[in-house]
Structures are given as C-alpha cells and as structure tokens.
Amino acid sequence: MRHDTDISVAIIEDDATIREGYAYLIGNTSGYKIAGTYANCEDALKKIAHDDPDVLLLDVELPGMSGIEALPKLKKAVPETHILILTVYEEEMLIFRALGNGAEGYLTKNTPPDKIITAIHEVMDGGGPMSANIARMVISSFKRNDSSPLTRRETEILEQIATGKSRKRIADELFIDLETVKSHIKNIYHKLDVHSKADAIKAARENKFI
Amino acid sequence: MRHDTDISVAIIEDDATIREGYAYLIGNTSGYKIAGTYANCEDALKKIAHDDPDVLLLDVELPGMSGIEALPKLKKAVPETHILILTVYEEEMLIFRALGNGAEGYLTKNTPPDKIITAIHEVMDGGGPMSANIARMVISSFKRNDSSPLTRRETEILEQIATGKSRKRIADELFIDLETVKSHIKNIYHKLDVHSKADAIKAARENKFI
DNA sequence: TAGAAAATACCTCAATAAAGGGGATAATTT
DNA sequence: AAATTATCCCCTTTATTGAGGTATTTTCTA
Numbered sequence: 001m002r003h004d005t006d007i008s009v010a011i012i013e014d015d016a017t018i019r020e021g022y023a024y025l026i027g028n029t030s031g032y033k034i035a036g037t038y039a040n041c042e043d044a045l046k047k048i049a050h051d052d053p054d055v056l057l058l059d060v061e062l063p064g065m066s067g068i069e070a071l072p073k074l075k076k077a078v079p080e081t082h083i084l085i086l087t088v089y090e091e092e093m094l095i096f097r098a099l100g101n102g103a104e105g106y107l108t109k110n111t112p113p114d115k116i117i118t119a120i121h122e123v124m125d126g127g128g129p130m131s132a133n134i135a136r137m138v139i140s141s142f143k144r145n146d147s148s149p150l151t152r153r154e155t156e157i158l159e160q161i162a163t164g165k166s167r168k169r170i171a172d173e174l175f176i177d178l179e180t181v182k183s184h185i186k187n188i189y190h191k192l193d194v195h196s197k198a199d200a201i202k203a204a205r206e207n208k209f210i
Numbered sequence: 211m212r213h214d215t216d217i218s219v220a221i222i223e224d225d226a227t228i229r230e231g232y233a234y235l236i237g238n239t240s241g242y243k244i245a246g247t248y249a250n251c252e253d254a255l256k257k258i259a260h261d262d263p264d265v266l267l268l269d270v271e272l273p274g275m276s277g278i279e280a281l282p283k284l285k286k287a288v289p290e291t292h293i294l295i296l297t298v299y300e301e302e303m304l305i306f307r308a309l310g311n312g313a314e315g316y317l318t319k320n321t322p323p324d325k326i327i328t329a330i331h332e333v334m335d336g337g338g339p340m341s342a343n344i345a346r347m348v349i350s351s352f353k354r355n356d357s358s359p360l361t362r363r364e365t366e367i368l369e370q371i372a373t374g375k376s377r378k379r380i381a382d383e384l385f386i387d388l389e390t391v392k393s394h395i396k397n398i399y400h401k402l403d404v405h406s407k408a409d410a411i412k413a414a415r416e417n418k419f420i
Numbered sequence: 421t422a423g424a425a426a427a428t429a430c431c432t433c434a435a436t437a438a439a440g441g442g443g444a445t446a447a448t449t450t
Numbered sequence: 451a452a453a454t455t456a457t458c459c460c461c462t463t464t465a466t467t468g469a470g471g472t473a474t475t476t477t478c479t480a
Contacts, residue, residue: 127342135338164408198374
C-alpha cells in the first residue's frame with residue numbers, strides 16, 4: 001500500500017542490476033517509495049527537481065560527472081533532499097570530500113538491505129548514518145597524536161599561528177611577552193625540523209600535533 | 211557462562227544507580243563481563259591497569275577530574291582499551307574534545323540497552339559507534355557553506371593562506387603573479403569585511419567558507 | 421627533594437611580508 | 451552583451467619573521 005507520507009527515495013547508480021536491486025528493495029518496503037532512478041548525474045540533474053525525493057542514494061564512481069562533483073549541483077536542485085552516499089570506495093579523501101560537499105551519510109555497498117532502509121530513515125530523522133569503518137575513519141580524523149614532541153604551550157602557540165595571528169597578537173592574547181612567543185617558536189621549529197611557519201603547520205597537521 | 215574470550219568492560223560513572231544498572235546489563239549479557247566499575251577518574255586511574263578492560267564506558271561529567279581530562283591519562287594507563295563516551299551531554303565542544311582526546315565512540319544516555327551492547331561490540335571491531343544526532347553533528351562539521359561569497363580562486367587562496375604560506379609562495383605554487391594573489395586577497399578582505407589574515411581565516415572558518 | 425623539563429624574558433640583525441591605496445585588461449560564464 | 455572572475459602593474463609604510471645568542475623562574479617528576 002502506498003501513502004502520501006511514504007518516504008520517497010531516488011537512486012543514482014550506473015550499474016543497472018544494482019540500481020534495480022535497490023529500487024526493488026525500497027519499492028517493496030512498506031513506508032518507502034521510489035521517486036526516480038538515474039544511471040548518471042547529468043540525467044539526474046535534469047529530472048530530479050521534478051521527482052523531488054526525500055532521500056537520494058548516490059554512487060560516487062559514475063560515468064561522466066562523479067557523484068562528488070554532482071553533489072553541490074544536486075543540493076542546489078533539491079535543497080531539502082537528504083543525500084546518502086552508497087559506494088564501494090572507502091578512501092579517506094573521497095569520504096571527506098563527500099561529507100564536505102553536503103552528503104549526510106556514507107554507506108559502503110556491503111551494507112545489508114535492512115541497514116540501508118534503516119539508514120534512509122535515520123537520515124530523514126536528523127541522523128548521520130555511516131558504515132562502521134567509515135565512522136571510525138571520521139572519528140580518527142579528530143584524534144590528536146598523543147606522542148607529540150611539543151609541550152602544551154608550544155602546541156597552543158602553534159595552534160594560534162595556524163589561525164593566522166601574528167606573534168605580537170599571540171603574545172597579547174596569552175599575556176606573555178613577544179620574546180617568549182619567539183622563543184617558543186624557535187623551539188617548535190627545532191623540534192619539527194622546519195624553518196618556516198608554513199612548514200611547521202604542515203608538519204604539525206600531518207602528524208596530528210595540532 | 212563466562213569465557214576467557216568474553217569482552218571485558220569497565221565503567222566510570224558517578225551515579226551509583228546508573229553505574230550498577232550498566233554493570234547488571236553487561237554482566238548478564240552472554241559474551242560480556244565486567245572488569246571493574248569506578249565512581250570517579252582518580253579511582254579508575256589507580257585500578258584500571260590491573261583490571262585491563264577491553265572496553266571502557268566513560269561518563270564526561272564527574273566529580274573531580276572530568277572524563278575528557280582523564281582521557282589521555284586513561285589511554286596511557288591502558289593503551290589497548292577502547293574508550294566509549296556515554297553521557298547526557300551533546301555540546302559540540304565536548305564531543306570534539308572527547309574524540310580529539312582518543313574516545314572511539316560517543317553515545318548519549320538515552321541509548322537503549324541493546325544498542326549499548328552493539329556499540330561495545332562495534333568499537334571492539336574497529337567501528338566508531340555514535341548516537342544518530344552525534345553522528346550528524348560530526349558530519350556537519352565537515353560540511354562547507356555552499357553559499358560562500360568567495361569565488362573558487364579566492365577560496366583556494368584563502369585555504370593556502372590558512373596553511374601559513376606567504377603570498378609569494380602561493381603565487382609560485384599556483385603559477386600566478388604575486389600581484390594577482392594580492393588582488394585576490396584584497397577582494398577576500400573586502401568580501402569578508404576584515405583587515406587581516408587572522409580575521410579572514412577566522413571569518414571563513416566560522417562560516418565554513420574554507 | 422634534587423634534577424629535569426618547561427615557560428618565561430631579553431638582545432641584535434637583516435630580510436621579507438603585510439596592508440592599504442590606486443589602476444587596467446584578459447578570460448570566462450551566464 | 452553584461453557580469454563575474456582572474457590576471458597583472460604601480461606606489462608607500464609599517465609590521466613580521468627567522469636566526470643567532472643567553473638567562474631566570476616555575477613546575478614537574480623520578
């Protein structure tokens with residue numbers, strides 16, 4: 001039985017078998033209906049405003065425009081639609097680019113059917129469904145390196161430098177002398193074996209010291 | 211029945227009722243056992259190395275040392291233990307500080323018992339269990355503002371500035387003239403209504419333009 | 421409680437970067 | 451065709467940076 005309150009779902013996926021599989025799964029789940037299915041982003045961008053789905057399942061590797069490239073355009077076409085990435089790719093770069101471009105969830109393709117349905121519901125409900133390993137990667141991206149060579153004060157000062165503040169301003173805000181800040185920076189550079197602000201920030205970020 | 215392969219769980223929670231409730235739940239679930247329960251972090255830090263749990267459920271609001279302060283010390287005491295935050299607090303600041311300090315999951319206290327058990331298993335398995343709203347906050351933290359006033363090039367240059375690079379270096383790396391970079395910066399400052407690097411970075415970060 | 425580590429402050433120096441102002445003209449996009 | 455974006459050029463003045471030192475006080479921690 002179909003209701004007006006059914007959650008409408010659209011799919012962008014180039015593999016016809018997979019696409020129809022998902023459509024079959026969702027179309028036959030009570031409370032859900034299919035608003036449209038598209039084999040590529042170009043096609044989707046033409047039709048999606050009319051179909052206006054509640055949730056869009058988006059593949060990232062597609063012929064033509066990639067799912068990630070299409071994200072901002074899709075967001076513009078259907079701002080209310082919740083976009084859920086559904087892909088085999090698990091590279092950090094892709095995940096963070098997808099989330100940065102407006103994806104509200106990220107599932108890998110080994111996700112069992114019932115979890116996909118749950119995720120659709122969750123994203124509608126203000127959640128951020130992620131596969132377990134994706135969630136761990138996302139959490140890891142926050143984690144500081146607990147064996148940093150920098151002292152607490154040095155870390156604090158390098159963080160301030162990374163916000164673009166001048167040494168003078170940092171000194172003022174930390175209520176210490178400019179010369180003290182300069183000493184700390186000197187020590188930071190020695191420890192990180194760098195000779196410039198940019199290199200220090202780069203080294204510290206790569207190693208999660210800041 | 212208890213096995214050597216049971217997942218051992220410890221709990222730091224000041225409310226005795228809640229603490230014993232969790233202990234009862236976990237102790238009576240097949241495949242799980244309680245390694246220890248503590249009412250505060252000071253107490254936990256004394257005993258946890260001996261109890262050596264696989265997973266630690268950690269409250270953030272505690273008398274004495276807070277859970278977040280204790281995180282690095284706990285990590286040091288039991289580096290192999292997976293730490294799962296279990297709290298009523300949902301402030302962004304707390305969440306990001308907890309994850310930055312080594313928490314591998316974040317659950318709110320309305321999480322039903324079966325989900326807590328699942329989360330314990332998940333964190334052991336390399337996942338990053340989070341309550342739905344926490345996951346959304348975490349995902350949102352990655353999302354760029356799609357109505358930035360900055361052009362693509364301006365955004366790119368401001369990102370480079372935020373890495374601490376000099377204008378000259380940015381010009382070299384983008385294969386454009388120093389004067390071009392200066393023009394872009396001029397326009398960025400105008401658009402963001404700021405008069406310095408630090409303020410531009412701050413404004414852009416706050417508004418998720420970069 | 422002694423020694424180590426961290427944080428603090430001071431000095432000099434040359435080189436570079438930043439910020440603000442004024443322009444102009446290609447190259448894209450819409 | 452108009453608007454936006456990207457590019458390049460000139461000027462000035464002040465502020466910042468990075469590198470070389472030394473030295474004191476405070477705070478851990480073994």
